[in-house]
Amino acid sequence: MKPTHTKPKFSSFAFSAEIANAIKDAGFEHPTAIQAQAMPAVLSGKDVLARADTGSGKTAAFVLPLLSNLSNKSLYGNSGLESRLSNTERAHGNTVQILILVPTRELAIQIGDVFAQFAKDIRPPIKCQSVFGGVKINPQMMALRGGADVLIATPGRLLDLIAQNAIKFNRLKVLVIDEVDRLMKGDFEEEIKQIRQHLPNKRQNLMFTATFPDSIRTIVRQIMRSPTIIDIDNANNNKKIGQRVITVNHNKKNALLASLLNENDWSQVLIFCSAKRTCDHLVRKLERHSIKAVATHGNKKQSERSQALSDFKSGTTRILIATDVAARGIDIGDLPCIINYDLPRSPNDYIHRIGRTGRAGQEGLAISLIAHHEYPHFKVIERHNDLDLEWEQVTGFEADKVAPPPPTSTSPKKLKKAKNKKKPSKKKRLAAKSADGEKIQQQESDKENSSAANTNVWGNSD
Ligand code: AMP
Numbered sequence: 001m002k003p004t005h006t007k008p009k010f011s012s013f014a015f016s017a018e019i020a021n022a023i024k025d026a027g028f029e030h031p032t033a034i035q036a037q038a039m040p041a042v043l044s045g046k047d048v049l050a051r052a053d054t055g056s057g058k059t060a061a062f063v064l065p066l067l068s069n070l071s072n073k074s075l076y077g078n079s080g081l082e083s084r085l086s087n088t089e090r091a092h093g094n095t096v097q098i099l100i101l102v103p104t105r106e107l108a109i110q111i112g113d114v115f116a117q118f119a120k121d122i123r124p125p126i127k128c129q130s131v132f133g134g135v136k137i138n139p140q141m142m143a144l145r146g147g148a149d150v151l152i153a154t155p156g157r158l159l160d161l162i163a164q165n166a167i168k169f170n171r172l173k174v175l176v177i178d179e180v181d182r183l184m185k186g187d188f189e190e191e192i193k194q195i196r197q198h199l200p201n202k203r204q205n206l207m208f209t210a211t212f213p214d215s216i217r218t219i220v221r222q223i224m225r226s227p228t229i230i231d232i233d234n235a236n237n238n239k240k241i242g243q244r245v246i247t248v249n250h251n252k253k254n255a256l257l258a259s260l261l262n263e264n265d266w267s268q269v270l271i272f273c274s275a276k277r278t279c280d281h282l283v284r285k286l287e288r289h290s291i292k293a294v295a296t297h298g299n300k301k302q303s304e305r306s307q308a309l310s311d312f313k314s315g316t317t318r319i320l321i322a323t324d325v326a327a328r329g330i331d332i333g334d335l336p337c338i339i340n341y342d343l344p345r346s347p348n349d350y351i352h353r354i355g356r357t358g359r360a361g362q363e364g365l366a367i368s369l370i371a372h373h374e375y376p377h378f379k380v381i382e383r384h385n386d387l388d389l390e391w392e393q394v395t396g397f398e399a400d401k402v403a404p405p406p407p408t409s410t411s412p413k414k415l416k417k418a419k420n421k422k423k424p425s426k427k428k429r430l431a432a433k434s435a436d437g438e439k440i441q442q443q444e445s446d447k448e449n450s451s452a453a454n455t456n457v458w459g460n461s462d
Helices: 015-026 035-045 058-071 105-119 138-144 155-163 186-196 214-223 235-240 250-263 278-286 302-314 347-354 370-386 414-420 426-445
Strands: 049-050 098-103 129-131 146-151 173-177 204-209 228-232 239-245 269-273 294-296 319-322 336-341 364-370
Touching: 015 058, 015 105, 035 049, 035 058, 035 228, 049 058, 058 098, 058 105, 058 173, 058 204, 098 155, 105 129, 105 302, 129 138, 129 155, 138 146, 138 155, 138 278, 146 155, 146 235, 155 186, 204 214, 239 370, 250 278, 250 364, 278 319, 294 302, 302 319, 336 347, 347 364, 347 370, 364 370
Parallel strands: 049 204, 049 228, 098 146, 098 173, 129 146, 173 204, 239 364, 269 319, 269 336, 294 319, 336 364
Antiparallel strands: none
């Protein structure tokens, strides 16, 4: 008998009329693969560890069943936790029921918006709050006085709020860690460890990620209790994002970028740079080519960051230049193209960056502009992500066989200073050369981390 491939239906999850209406209003006809697999497990109160592509609908995969569970009187009661507070006993006294941890402020705001979107008709209203650094803590403390059904937080600000006694976790039922690969390494890992000490042991744990490096497996297993593990194959989605790699001399990168932006009629483009300074610098460089762009990064005020992102999401801004603050989770509908002006530190972040385009099954294009000093690091990115991309040249901007020399200062003062500088001895020169060689080898072998090859050492020239 021929197998029948019927699409899963939202109606099979028995969501309340309020949630079903909101799903309809969002225009969602069928659950995506991650939603179809994760929602039953989340609804049943189980721990879930899920890996699926960027843009595959992960947010709704936990938002919808959690909203449903909040009003399910028996569900969390079975695991020794109270069900949602009744109409009269709404979230109160600084308590939180669902805690969602995310790595960036932008993502905290965005997930808050998705909760609000799907909870709009639920009565009594679901109280959902996002907290993050870069803004005053007092209004957040005041807002938490009445408690929250759902709290979405970046780890640093959450620890500040805990230190101020602004949150009680005794009623906590669920911990969600989104972008878990990012939150389980570096500074974040220590912060998550501290946060966990404040949480009750009996809780549901949900973890979502697009990339799942081996390095975090142990810690994830320590936190979760017999999780349902979901791994959605990304083969199909990768095909939807075209990936171009263009080699170019470092001193022609800006001109090539301007040419690409002028010659193609992309409605919007998100350009990634690794350094905050490079973002600002690039805005000015593009201005010289009569191209208007806006920069966003960690040195900007929170109000500027929010404005830059909302203008980009609404289509008011055509070109946004960002550091990796915009690489994770941020959902920009119909974004046709992202450009890596320089390469991300971690090979995993390459996947997150390109995942800002080609979302929800649409097609997208990711272009990486690589100069000679970035070749080794791009090879690491390819190897790590099992990619074998064709490296191309663009007519008029072809990369030379050998890298052109780094830019020299034209300021007479600096030239004089350089002239007077004593040449290092032959011994020192040889030592420096071998150290560079070692560095490149180390970069190539270091799959997870970055390199000096990754920093935009020469990107300032034009
Ligand atoms: P996410 O991966 O959660 O950021 O979602 C990526 C995009 O897919 C967002 O714009 C969602 O609104 C959209 N989306 C999520 N679930 C569905 C669905 N079942 N049907 C259509 N679009 C969806």
